Amino acid sequence: MRGRPLLHTSYVSDQAIFNSGTKKVLVGLFLLILALMPLGVIPGLKWAATNSWMRVFGEVAVLLIAALGLNILTGLAGQVSLGHAFFMGIGAYTAAILGGPEGPLWGLGLPIWVWLPAAGAVAALVGVVIAPTSLRVRGLYLAIVTLGLVFIGEHLFRNFDFITGGSQSGRTFPPLELKLWKEEAPIVSFQTDGSWFGIELSSQAKMFYLLVAFAIVASLLAKNIQRSRAGRAFQSIRDRDIAAEITGVDEFRYKTLAFAISSGYAGVAGALFAAFVSRTIPEAFGLPLSVEVIAIVLIGGAGIVSGMVLGSLFVIVLPLIVQNLTEWLSDLARSGEGIVQSIADFFVATGTFDFGLISSLPGSSPGLNVFQFNQVLYGLLIVGFIIFEPLGLYGIWVRIRNYWKGWPFTY
Amino acid sequence: MTAIDERPAPPEAPEERERKALRISWIDLFLWGIRIAAIIVIVFGLFGSISKFVAGEGLTAQGWRDLIVSSLAQGAMYGLLALGYSMVYGVLGFINFAHGEVFMSGTMVGFIAANWLFENGVWTSNPFLAMFLVLIVAMITSTLVAVLVERIAYKPLRGAPRLIPLITSIGMSFFLQYTFGGLFGVGFNTYPPPPEVIAGSVNIFGIDVRSTQLTVIIIAILSMIGLWYFVTRTRSGRAMRAVAEDKEIAGLMGINVDRTIVLVFAVGGAMAGVAAMMWSLLFRSVNFFAGFLPGVKAFTAAVLGGIGNIAGAMGGGVLLGLFEGVGPLLILGGLGIPGVSQLKDAVAFIALVLVLIFRPSGLFGERLGSEDRV
Numbered sequence: 001m002r003g004r005p006l007l008h009t010s011y012v013s014d015q016a017i018f019n020s021g022t023k024k025v026l027v028g029l030f031l032l033i034l035a036l037m038p039l040g041v042i043p044g045l046k047w048a049a050t051n052s053w054m055r056v057f058g059e060v061a062v063l064l065i066a067a068l069g070l071n072i073l074t075g076l077a078g079q080v081s082l083g084h085a086f087f088m089g090i091g092a093y094t095a096a097i098l099g100g101p102e103g104p105l106w107g108l109g110l111p112i113w114v115w116l117p118a119a120g121a122v123a124a125l126v127g128v129v130i131a132p133t134s135l136r137v138r139g140l141y142l143a144i145v146t147l148g149l150v151f152i153g154e155h156l157f158r159n160f161d162f163i164t165g166g167s168q169s170g171r172t173f174p175p176l177e178l179k180l181w182k183e184e185a186p187i188v189s190f191q192t193d194g195s196w197f198g199i200e201l202s203s204q205a206k207m208f209y210l211l212v213a214f215a216i217v218a219s220l221l222a223k224n225i226q227r228s229r230a231g232r233a234f235q236s237i238r239d240r241d242i243a244a245e246i247t248g249v250d251e252f253r254y255k256t257l258a259f260a261i262s263s264g265y266a267g268v269a270g271a272l273f274a275a276f277v278s279r280t281i282p283e284a285f286g287l288p289l290s291v292e293v294i295a296i297v298l299i300g301g302a303g304i305v306s307g308m309v310l311g312s313l314f315v316i317v318l319p320l321i322v323q324n325l326t327e328w329l330s331d332l333a334r335s336g337e338g339i340v341q342s343i344a345d346f347f348v349a350t351g352t353f354d355f356g357l358i359s360s361l362p363g364s365s366p367g368l369n370v371f372q373f374n375q376v377l378y379g380l381l382i383v384g385f386i387i388f389e390p391l392g393l394y395g396i397w398v399r400i401r402n403y404w405k406g407w408p409f410t411y
Numbered sequence: 412m413t414a415i416d417e418r419p420a421p422p423e424a425p426e427e428r429e430r431k432a433l434r435i436s437w438i439d440l441f442l443w444g445i446r447i448a449a450i451i452v453i454v455f456g457l458f459g460s461i462s463k464f465v466a467g468e469g470l471t472a473q474g475w476r477d478l479i480v481s482s483l484a485q486g487a488m489y490g491l492l493a494l495g496y497s498m499v500y501g502v503l504g505f506i507n508f509a510h511g512e513v514f515m516s517g518t519m520v521g522f523i524a525a526n527w528l529f530e531n532g533v534w535t536s537n538p539f540l541a542m543f544l545v546l547i548v549a550m551i552t553s554t555l556v557a558v559l560v561e562r563i564a565y566k567p568l569r570g571a572p573r574l575i576p577l578i579t580s581i582g583m584s585f586f587l588q589y590t591f592g593g594l595f596g597v598g599f600n601t602y603p604p605p606p607e608v609i610a611g612s613v614n615i616f617g618i619d620v621r622s623t624q625l626t627v628i629i630i631a632i633l634s635m636i637g638l639w640y641f642v643t644r645t646r647s648g649r650a651m652r653a654v655a656e657d658k659e660i661a662g663l664m665g666i667n668v669d670r671t672i673v674l675v676f677a678v679g680g681a682m683a684g685v686a687a688m689m690w691s692l693l694f695r696s697v698n699f700f701a702g703f704l705p706g707v708k709a710f711t712a713a714v715l716g717g718i719g720n721i722a723g724a725m726g727g728g729v730l731l732g733l734f735e736g737v738g739p740l741l742i743l744g745g746l747g748i749p750g751v752s753q754l755k756d757a758v759a760f761i762a763l764v765l766v767l768i769f770r771p772s773g774l775f776g777e778r779l780g781s782e783d784r785v
Contacts, residue, residue, distance in 0.1 A: 080577065132441055132442070133764075133767070136589075141714070141767060142769075143506070143577065144710065144711075144714065144763065145763070145764055146762035147760075148711075148761075148763055148764055151756060151757060151760050152757050152761065153759055155756070155757040168783065291581060294578065298578055307493070372589040372593045372597075373589075373593070375585050375586075375588070376585070376586050376590055376593070377580075378585055379581075379582040379583060379585030379586030379589070380582070380586075381577045381582075382579065382582030382585070383563070383583055383586070385583040386575055386578060386579050386582070387564070387567045387568065388570070390571070
């Protein structure tokens, strides 16, 4: 006999990762889509199988890992850190030293199973060193100290040019391929086109699979950390640190732990990010990256793992949508007619002396160019989300879900 | 299977408690280690610089004096900017990251005014009037932007946790940066050269001081006196202090809290406008990103002086200016590190981290409202 739906009769079933049937179905569907998307067999999602989109979704997966880490520190433990990019940089350059190609810059050419865990471990260690400051300085001061960390880090990265290659040329990062040790031919290479199990795959699709696999593991881990004793301790520190200490939560230990886990995630994400873009300059690990990760956490919904998935999709894909929209509008403004054309023309500047909100021309002209428009929109979205939907995208989802739960009744 | 697998922890044994005491001292040990290392670096650096100076290497005495005066002028600018951060933090308890962009808007619109005046000849024929007009334009712009930011991004969030307005301020800062970048172009705009009257240098007590720097310091002192009068001697100023002390009780005493908060933003914005004018005299070139670094440094200055403390903000600004102007050369140069002047920005942040570790409440003591005092 079936009881009332969503009635949990034991703590175990209440705390299960997928504690309702809907969640199981939705996650299963999502995973199925992820698995089939690169093959281009899903009707309506065929565009996503192109190389450029595969690359975008790979980036989403990498930033998802970074955001999951920050989510543990900021969303669960309530410690605002603007220094996530610094830890990502530490991870990336650890990976570069260990796994990077031997040459003028430091690089030992070790395989991925050495450099990836090492990147996480070194970043986590640095996080442990930084953590005592979070006991000394609280709240917003911590945000500023970690902001300082980003600047100091950027400076160090720029000046250690025997590791990072300096800001002119940058350096090459280890390739994404599985080797046993330093042998020539990798067992599995994710950066060359080829066929797996008889299916032709591009390198982008292969990297997509790899990064998504990492992201899935990272999400499950994050969810489990959240459900564990440590996760509950983090949340109690977030809600009221003094009350948490009174109930027996060792503040120092758990803050350090939160820092370590968060920066470990950042280190892994940084290493994967660097390997994914394969060549980058020290400035890539600056404040904008930190802000991007924070934006993912807040837009997705702080403290919620599935929110991070939504948030990273949103933050990475939004600029592309804006770009496509601009191109579409400028096409309309050039070749359309009637009222459609005049509306499009109002938004897009197509000529040098044409007024428009967005300019589709290279160089300086009146109106914002696509990149600037993206940044403006980005800023407005952060503000808008926080003012109108403090729980982020997840909050919107909860409202939709609750609406259908009671449908057709209003409550 | 039991539902909850947590048992209350057994009471701590004495050894356990001792171990805990030991762990706290471990943090202290870490902090003391940093302190001692910092002192060693400073002492050795000073020693090195002095011996270098005696040996006749490096900067001459005049060079050091110039460096100190220009650092003071820059510090005065940071100080005025820091006031905005400090006052907002004192009243609302969060960092207004967009304050740097408020300053930037002043420099950008001030540039347009200055350029227009230059093209019409007012800049050269009537320099004081021209500079005054630029100052007024910059102040009005900055005040307007500050008040608008408050209205759009902070007012709906009164009563939300502190982290929330911090993040919206980052969002606003992005928005303002790129809106101004789009409206005024992303390239650098260069102010017309300072008028002849203040182009040379003046001799004060036997020291040659560049007139622009002197002007900046004088403007800073004048605006500080004005602000001091406003905060301590006027009705609105008293209301501001009351709101900073305790919003609720101030409200009960008949103070319009919302209006006072807007006033705080307006005054902070006006000071940022004055700082914008100073920037135009000191550095002359502006772009849409010009507000970011001065903003971050001004916040550093506010923390350095003790947040919420108005005189402290000014003092912190001057100290930070000196520290980042003179410090790298004096201390790191003395240690023989090459290319120290590039280290300016990193030094400013290291100074901040050190202050937070040595004296978290700032050098002159913080003044926070009832809710922020722990």
